[in-house]
Structure formats: C-alpha cells, structure tokens
Amino acid sequence: MSWILIVEQSLNGLQFGLMLFLLAAGLTLVFGIMDMINLAHGSLYMLGAFLAATLVQATGSFAAGVLLAIPATALLGMLLEMSVLRTLYARDHLSQVLATFALILILNEAVRIIWGPDMPLSVPAALSGPVQLLPGMVYPAYRLLIIGVGAAVAGALYLLVARTRIGMLVRAGASNREMALAMGVNIRRLFTLLFGVGAGLCAVAGALLGPLFAVQVGMGENILILAFVVIVIGGIGSIRGALVGSLLVGVVDTIGRAFLPLLFGIFFQPRVASAAGPAIASVLVYLLMAVVLYIKPQGLFPARG
Amino acid sequence: MGRAAPWIVLALALTFPLAMQAEHQTYYLSFASRIFIYALAATSLNLILGYGGMISFGHAAFVGTGAYVSSILLSEGVASAWIGWPAAVAASSLAALVIGAVSLRTRGVYFIMITLAFAQMVFFLVNSMKAYGGDEGLSLRERASLGLGVDLGSDFAFYYAALAALAAGLYGLHRLAHSRFGRVIQAIRENEERAEAIGFPVYRCKLVCFVIAGAAGGLAGALLASHGKYVNPNVLHWTQSGTLMMMVIMGGAGRLWGGVIGAAALLGLEDLIANHRVDWLAAIFPNYQQHASLGVGTVLLAIVLFAPQGIAGMLARKKHA
Numbered sequence: 001m002s003w004i005l006i007v008e009q010s011l012n013g014l015q016f017g018l019m020l021f022l023l024a025a026g027l028t029l030v031f032g033i034m035d036m037i038n039l040a041h042g043s044l045y046m047l048g049a050f051l052a053a054t055l056v057q058a059t060g061s062f063a064a065g066v067l068l069a070i071p072a073t074a075l076l077g078m079l080l081e082m083s084v085l086r087t088l089y090a091r092d093h094l095s096q097v098l099a100t101f102a103l104i105l106i107l108n109e110a111v112r113i114i115w116g117p118d119m120p121l122s123v124p125a126a127l128s129g130p131v132q133l134l135p136g137m138v139y140p141a142y143r144l145l146i147i148g149v150g151a152a153v154a155g156a157l158y159l160l161v162a163r164t165r166i167g168m169l170v171r172a173g174a175s176n177r178e179m180a181l182a183m184g185v186n187i188r189r190l191f192t193l194l195f196g197v198g199a200g201l202c203a204v205a206g207a208l209l210g211p212l213f214a215v216q217v218g219m220g221e222n223i224l225i226l227a228f229v230v231i232v233i234g235g236i237g238s239i240r241g242a243l244v245g246s247l248l249v250g251v252v253d254t255i256g257r258a259f260l261p262l263l264f265g266i267f268f269q270p271r272v273a274s275a276a277g278p279a280i281a282s283v284l285v286y287l288l289m290a291v292v293l294y295i296k297p298q299g300l301f302p303a304r305g
Numbered sequence: 306m307g308r309a310a311p312w313i314v315l316a317l318a319l320t321f322p323l324a325m326q327a328e329h330q331t332y333y334l335s336f337a338s339r340i341f342i343y344a345l346a347a348t349s350l351n352l353i354l355g356y357g358g359m360i361s362f363g364h365a366a367f368v369g370t371g372a373y374v375s376s377i378l379l380s381e382g383v384a385s386a387w388i389g390w391p392a393a394v395a396a397s398s399l400a401a402l403v404i405g406a407v408s409l410r411t412r413g414v415y416f417i418m419i420t421l422a423f424a425q426m427v428f429f430l431v432n433s434m435k436a437y438g439g440d441e442g443l444s445l446r447e448r449a450s451l452g453l454g455v456d457l458g459s460d461f462a463f464y465y466a467a468l469a470a471l472a473a474g475l476y477g478l479h480r481l482a483h484s485r486f487g488r489v490i491q492a493i494r495e496n497e498e499r500a501e502a503i504g505f506p507v508y509r510c511k512l513v514c515f516v517i518a519g520a521a522g523g524l525a526g527a528l529l530a531s532h533g534k535y536v537n538p539n540v541l542h543w544t545q546s547g548t549l550m551m552m553v554i555m556g557g558a559g560r561l562w563g564g565v566i567g568a569a570a571l572l573g574l575e576d577l578i579a580n581h582r583v584d585w586l587a588a589i590f591p592n593y594q595q596h597a598s599l600g601v602g603t604v605l606l607a608i609v610l611f612a613p614q615g616i617a618g619m620l621a622r623k624k625h626a
Contacts, residue, residue, distance in 0.1 A: 031414075037414065037417070039547075084606070084610075087610060091613075093360060093413065093414055093417060094354075094360050094550075094554070094558075095609050095613060097360070097362065097417065097547075097550070098547075098550060098551060098554050098605065098609045099605075099606055099609040099610065101544075101547045101550070101551065101605070102551075102602040102603070102605035102606035102609065103602070103606065104544075104602075105598045105599070105601060105602030105605070106598075106599055106602035106603060106606065108598065109596045109598050109599035109602070110599065112596065113592075113596060113599075221543070221544065225421065225422075225425055225543060228418055228421070229418075229422060232415065232418045232419075232422075236414065278433050279429070279430055279433035279434075282429035282430075282432070282433060283425075283426040283429050283430060286422040286423070286425050286426045286429075287426070289418075289419070289422050290407060290419065290422060290423070293411060293415060293419055294407070294410075297410075297411055297415060
C-alpha cells in the first residue's frame with residue numbers, strides 16, 4: 001500500500017461522491033419541499049444516459065451530445081411531474097413509493113422498447129489517456145473531467161440555492177411549505193421548475209458515468225438507493241447535507257472497497273480476509289447510515305429547524 | 306368475503322390438481338404453487354404493512370434469508386424439510402428481530418429508508434458469499450424432502466405443501482388479527498400516541514409483529530427455493546421488496562385476502578401477457594409479450610391513483626353498495 005494508491009482512491013471517491021451529489025440534490029429538494037418519495041429519480045438518470053448516448057452518436061461529438069441531453073431530460077422530467085407526480089403530493093408515502101415504483105417498471109420497459117437493453121457510450125478519444133498529476137502518479141483524464149464538471153455544477157447549484165431569489169424560495173419551501181404558500185410563493189410552478197433542474201442534474205450524472213459503468217436498462221436502480229442513503233445521512237431537504245453526505249458515501253464506499261480487503265489481510269488469514277473484506281466493504285455505507293440515524297435521527301443537517 | 310367464500314376457495318384449491326392432472330397441464334400446477342408461495346410472502350408483509358401500518362421496504366430480506374438458509378442446508382446435504390424449513394424460519398425471525406429492533410426506533414420516511422438499507426446489506430452480504438454461488442446463485446439438485454412417504458419432487462405433492470403453508474399463514478393472520486394482540490397492533494396503526502398513552506407497550510408489540518412477519522416470510526423463502534431448485538441474490542434485491550409491496554397494495558392492505566389476491570393478480574397478469582397472445586394486440590405491437598412489466602406497471606399505477614383500497618377493497622365496497 002503506497003501513498004499513490006491512497007491519493008488515487010481518494011480521487012475516485014471524490015469523483016463518485018460528486019456524481020452522487022448531482023442525483024441526491026434533486027432528490028433531497030423534491031423530498032424536502034413536497035414530502036414526496038420519488039423512486040423514479042433513478043429512471044431519469046437512466047433516461048439521461050440513453051439520451052446522451054443517442055445524441056453523442058447523432059452529433060458525433062461527446063460534448064454536444066451531453067449538453068443536448070441535459071435540457072431534453074429536464075423536459076421529460078417536467079412532463080413526468082405535470083402528468084403523474086403532481087397528483088401524488090397529497091398522498092401518503094406508501095402511495096408515492098408504489099406509484100413511482102410502477103413508473104420505474106414502465107420507464108424501464110419504455111427504454112427497452114425504444115433503445116433495447118443497452119447503448120454504447122465510450123470515453124471521448126481526447127480524454128481516454130492518463131494524465132500525470134504528480135511525479136510518478138498518473139490518473140485517467142476522463143475521471144478528472146468528471147471531478148471538474150461535478151465540482152463546477154455542485155458550486156453553481158450551491159450558489160443558485162444559497163444566493164438567488166429562486167433558491168431562497170426553494171429553501172423557504174423546504175423548511176416550511178405551508179408558511180411559504182401563505183406568503184404567496186407559487187409552489188406549484190416552482191416545483192415543476194425544480195423538478196426540471198433535478199432531472200437535468202440526473203442527465204449530467206448519467207451521461208458522465210455512462211462510459212465508466214454501462215448505459216443499460218436498470219442502471220438507475222442501485223445508484224438510486226445510494227442517493228437515498230446520501231439524503232437520509234445528510235438530512236432530508238438540505239443541500240448542504242446532500243453535499244456532505246455524497247462526499248462521505250462516495251469516499252467511504254470507494255476507500256472501503258479498495259483498502260478493507262488489504263486491511264483484513266493484515267489481521268486475518270488470507271482465506272478469511274478475501275471472503276470477509278469485500279463483504280464488509282459493500283455494506284459499509286449502509287452501516288454508516290444506520291449509525292448516523294441512530295445518533296442523529298434527522299440526519300446530519302436537518303432542513304426543518 | 307362471505308362466511309362460505311373461504312371454504313369454497315379452499316375446496317377449489319384442493320381439487321384443482323386433480324383437474325389439471327386429468328388434462329396433463331402440469332405447468333399450471335407449478336404456476337399455482339408459485340402463486341401460493343408469493344401469496345404467503347405477501348400475506349406476511351400485509352401483517353406489518355396493512356395491519357400494523359409499518360411501511361417496511363425490506364421484506365425481501367426475510368424471504369431471501371429463508372431461501373438462502375434452506376438452500377445452503379440442502380447443498381450441504383441436509384435434505385430434510387423438517388430441519389431446513391424450521392432453520393429458515395428461525396434465521397429469518399432472528400434477522401427480523403435485529404433489523405426491527407433498530408428500525409422501529411425511527412418513524413415515517415426514515416423507517417422506510419432504514420428497512421431498505423438493511424435489506425441492501427443482506428443483499429450485498431449474500432452477493433459476496435462466493436462459497437455459495439455469490440452473484441451467480443445456487444442451484445439445488447433436489448427439493449427438500451418431507452419424508453412420510455411424500456415426494457416433494459413431484460409438482461403434485463409440492464402444490465399441496467405450498468397450499469398447506471398458505472392456508473396455515475392465512476388462518477394464523479385471521480386469528481392474530483382478531484386476538485387482543487392484533488387489536489393492539491391495529492390501534493397502534495391508527496394512532497400510535499394514543500395507544501402509548503393507554504399504556505400498551507407500543508415498541509414491543511410492533512417488534513413482535515415484525516418478527517412474526519419475518520418468520521412467515523422466511524418460510525415462504527424456503528418454499529420458493531425448493532420450488533425452483535435455485536436461488537440467487539435477486540430474491541433479496543430491493544425491487545423484490547417493491548414487488549411484494551405491490552402485491553399487498555394491489556390486493557388490499559389490511560385485508561385478510563389482500564396478499565393472496567395481489568399475488569394471484571400480479572403473477573396472473575404477468576403470465577397472461579407473456580404466455581397468451583392476443584392477436585389484435587400483437588398486430589399493433591408485435592413484441593408486446595416481451596414487455597409484460599409495462600402492462601404490470603401501468604395497472605399498478607392505475608390502482609394506486611384510482612383505487613387505493615386495492616382489489617379486495619373494491620370487492621368489499623361493491624357488496625356494501
């Protein structure tokens with residue numbers, strides 16, 4: 001185990017965490033303002049990736065494809081909100097879980113019908129090589145791009161929520177919806193807009209992670225659960241919580257998978273270590289969530305004071 | 306349902322295999338067994354979700370634990386169902402006790418999320434059990450054996466075993482719902498603070514209810530593994546928990562027959578779309594049969610939006626009207 005490996009894995013964790021943040025940000029605001037559990041958020045991530053793959057193929061340029069996929073996915077998200085999700089705000093959580101679970105089934109099949117089970121999307125040729133970060137340490141250029149884009153989008157989102165009038169309304173809605181309504185905020189329109197932004201962020205994450213994982217039906221399902229873990233850890237409705245939670249989950253997950261087997265190898269016999277290491281590493285984030293909930297049942301940064 | 310209806314259903318279920326055997330339709334015998342097993346799993350979830358008001362999004366953890374414990378015992382040469390199934394039930398109860406003890410300290414959305422998180426933990430743990438197939442799953446050479454001259458390897462005998470388990474589960478739920486304990490559970494669902502104020506041990510009652518449901522889910526899992534002679538980590542995937550919830554809500558949450566109706570409706574619908582070609586529909590959508598879950602999802606969405614009481618609720622309402 002050398003320091004190069006540690007730096008490399010930390011960067012991987014940072015990169016994964018930032019992408020998780022893009023998913024969790026939309027989810028936590030939807031959850032916080034409308035008290036709405038939206039399992040179909042992962043489907044928007046999938047839609048974004050498929051749209052990006054198609055548009056990259058059509059335009060022949062990675063950047064153009066991804067940039068076009070963002071508004072397209074945002075539009076689809078707003079359409080979804082206006083047609084189905086809007087009727088669910090007043091319902092209980094159970095109905096929301098089931099209705100959006102049904103949406104996952106429907107959207108998965110719709111994608112399968114339109115595109116088939118998967119789409120090719122590869123790292124653009126210009127970024128496929130490694131970059132020398134420090135003497136003796138190289139890192140894939142594409143992953144650096146993800147970190148850069150992720151940090152920029154996260155920063156822009158933070159400014160949007162913390163510094164603009166729209167953001168002020170969003171925060172007002174998240175901390176007390178009835179009061180915001182009473183003060184004359186048009187929550188309905190604000191929410192459709194917010195949903196569009198959330199869907200656009202899903203598209204960014206889906207398009208950028210597509211070449212690293214795979215653009216396939218069902219790709220949103222596992223990462224969706226991680227995004228829920230993030231917002232529960234961070235505190236539902238809190239952007240700051242989502243950021244801290246994302247980075248925490250991203251780093252813990254990546255570092256755990258990389259080093260826990262090695263660590264176990266020091267203390268246990270190789271046979272035990274090779275079995276137990278990966279097993280413990282894969283449940284680490286869920287353990288983290290259980291511990292956080294046990295100590296702070298409202299998450300780290302509760303939005304409702 | 307009327308007083309006679311359960312007995313009529315039971316009589317039909319008991320004679321069904323004879324009719325099928327006369328027609329040489331063994332596929333539907335096996336299919337009906339699958340419905341019974343899922344009905345038992347959905348009924349166990351209905352106890353906590355419908356009667357207890359605990360929205361557990363991790364019920365697949367208990368079904369999966371039961372399935373894996375019984376399969377691992379089978380693959381290690383312990384063939385007797387009298388050991389394998391009780392062991393599955395015991396393991397699932399233990400899992401429910403641990404998961405419930407932590408999760409039931411939270412409320413509302415956090416309860417949904419923490420049960421989901423625990424189920425994911427079990428999912429990933431099973432995934433990394435390389436000795437038992439890991440993510441590829443575990444194939445079994447034969448079903449568990451019941452002894453007593455019954456060969457569960459035949460679909461005919463297995464049908465009756467699954468039916469017996471489901472009947473026992475339903476009878477248990479019926480008795481439980483009308484017992485003092487069941488009343489307390491439903492009172493907690495209606496108003497937890499009031500139940501607490503009256504002096505009921507709310508947390509302990511919920512935990513006991515959670516463990517009973519986990520145990521029954523474990524039995525369903527053991528049956529499921531034996532039925533297909535195969536188990537893989539997908540029985541623990543969170544979408545499986547969602548499917549079970551879907552069955553309960555489709556059928557009717559908090560109603561005795563809810564889980565049964567939901568399981569039959571959902572699996573029946575899937576089978577109907579996938580295996581029974583409708584010519585005019587196929588003329589419009591040539592490959593529609595490969596996309597059964599599109600139909601299932603649409604029906605579920607319609608039920609949640611327009612008939613939140615489920616199928617059993619609609620039947621009951623019609624009778625009162």
